[in-house]
Amino acid sequence: MNYVVPGVVLMTVATAAQGTAISVAIDMTEGIVARFRTMAIARVSVLTGHVLGSLIQTLLSIAAVVGVALLVGFEPAAGFGEWLGAIGVLLLIILALTWLSVALAMAARSVATASNLLTPLMVLPMMGSGFVPTDSMPGGLKWFAEYQPFTPFIETLRGLLMGTPIGNHAILTIGWCALIASGGYPWAKKLYNREPTK
Numbered sequence: 001m002n003y004v005v006p007g008v009v010l011m012t013v014a015t016a017a018q019g020t021a022i023s024v025a026i027d028m029t030e031g032i033v034a035r036f037r038t039m040a041i042a043r044v045s046v047l048t049g050h051v052l053g054s055l056i057q058t059l060l061s062i063a064a065v066v067g068v069a070l071l072v073g074f075e076p077a078a079g080f081g082e083w084l085g086a087i088g089v090l091l092l093i094i095l096a097l098t099w100l101s102v103a104l105a106m107a108a109r110s111v112a113t114a115s116n117l118l119t120p121l122m123v124l125p126m127m128g129s130g131f132v133p134t135d136s137m138p139g140g141l142k143w144f145a146e147y148q149p150f151t152p153f154i155e156t157l158r159g160l161l162m163g164t165p166i167g168n169h170a171i172l173t174i175g176w177c178a179l180i181a182s183g184g185y186p187w188a189k190k191l192y193n194r195e196p197t198k
Contacts, residue, residue, distance in 0.1 A: 001073045005066070006157040007130020010150055012065050013094055014121035016058035017101040024050055024105035025114035044189050047102050054098045055091070062090065077163035086160040089173060093153055096177040097121065099184030106191035124150040129158075149176040 024047070066074070078086065101118055108114035127144060128134070128151035134142050145151055152172035159166035 005069045006154045007125045010125045017097040018118035020054040021101040021105035021114040021118045025111040051098045076161040078161045082160045092177040096180040103184045103188035
């Protein structure tokens with residue numbers, strides 16, 4: 001139980017990102033964005049609203065998942081500082097993945113495609129260290145698991161919650177989040193700004 005909870009938490013984040021992509025795609029295809037364009041608001045505020053709403057919903061979902069995990073036997077060793085660190089790491093990951101999901105939804109141009117584009121985010125925690133240590137995996141899968149972003153995400157969260165060594169996973173997590181967010185945010189903004197009025 002203690003080992004798998006961080007992976008389940010990251011799967012919750014990925015599920016929420018997929019929901020955001022679907023929500024953005026619906027807004028883009030149903031014409032409400034055309035009304036927002038006529039209003040005296042910053043153009044990026046529509047997307048930022050989606051991201052902030054998703055951030056709140058994701059944090060509530062994580063709280064529910066952790067609550068259930070505690071009821072069924074999860075025993076974290078984290079103190080107050082480690083819990084704050086875990087929340088900070090989760091905020092970074094949520095923001096990065098949500099901006100990526102918004103960009104992919106803008107690029108998809110249909111609700112079904114937007115939903116399908118985010119499916120790999122659901123699989124990556126399972127192909128990382130979410131459920132088994134990467135050392136137990138066969139060669140090719142082990143290499144992939146160690147170099148994809150969800151493994152350092154999970155290991156950082158696991159280390160903070162369980163008091164296990166983090167190594168360089170925290171630095172890798174910050175780097176991956178910065179890379180994903182610095183690609184997702186400007187890409188989403190560019191696609192939104194050039195999107196024709198429906």
